[in-house]
Amino acid sequence: MGRRPQPEIKERLLDACTDHALEHGLPDRLEPLASAAGTSARMLIYHFGTRDALLRAVLGRARKRQLAAFGDLLRVRPDEPYTATLASAWTAMTGPEGQPYLRMFGQLRESSAQQLWPDFRRVATTDWLGPLEEGLRSIGRPELATLLLAVIRGLLMDLDATADRARTDRAFSDFLSTLDHPVVG
Template sequence: MGRRPQPQIKERLLDACADHALAHGLPDRLEPLATATGTSARMLIYHFGTRDALLRAVLGRARQRQLDTFGDLLRVRPDEPYTATLERAWTSITGPDGQPYLRMFGQLRESAEQQLWPNFRRTATTDWLGPLEEGLRSIGRPDLATLVLAVIRGLLMDLDATGDTKRTDQAFRDFLGAVENLSRDCRWSGDVGSSAE
């Protein structure tokens, strides 16, 4: 009689594989993941079925970590303006905590590995619209979510291509100033409208 799968071992292996992939990129072969987990390629296949199934699981685990981390960063905080929240989130996303995710998912977008997650580009965009809409609702401008996301994605591409942190950080601060002005204009016109009634 064969061994029964052990979910706790599979979870531990998956976490170790995700740690390795975030630190070093998604490997072409199973051996680096086997070494990182202290097991064999054969045991990884036993737990995950195929190489592609393992890599999909690794991508999914890394993506969930990114959503949890950055989703929390984008959450509204009652004691600060949402533009300050966005500035802090930008600093974390582009800093050491965010770099592993940017590398991994940038690699996924650019390589043949996107066959592992065919709708990744769409998912990687739409995942962030909800949290941004919710945050921007706190300043009366949920309609700016697509614009804010487009600016973030564009500046991340710029930063990846040029490495010019100072310029892209300044561009994002300038953009947040424009968002504050739009929010202020929206509040002002709302006040005028309500006082005119």
């Protein structure tokens, strides 16, 4: 008779593997994850089935964490203009709190990692439209959610490619000022 599944152990392993992957990126081999989780590669396979299944579970757990953290950052606050909320969210997303997520999910743009979550680019776009639309509704501009998301994603790719934080921060601030003071033409 085989062992019965132990979901609490699987959850603990998944959390440890997710923590490691957020700090170091998705590994090519199971050994770094096994070491971080205090177990063996064999036990990871026992609980998750395959390396790819484990990596998909790690990505899913990391995505849930990111949605919770960034979603809270984008939440409308009655005592604050939404453009100030967006400015604070940008600082957190591009700072130490957000960098692990940007690094990990940036790996999904590469062809080999993209196979782990083929639909990620679409999901990563549509996940944020609702919260941004809701926030922009508070300033009477919900129709700009797609534009705002495109600006954020473009500046994040720019920041990743150039590491020029001052320039991308200034560009985001300049964009936010157009929301505060729309150009009338």
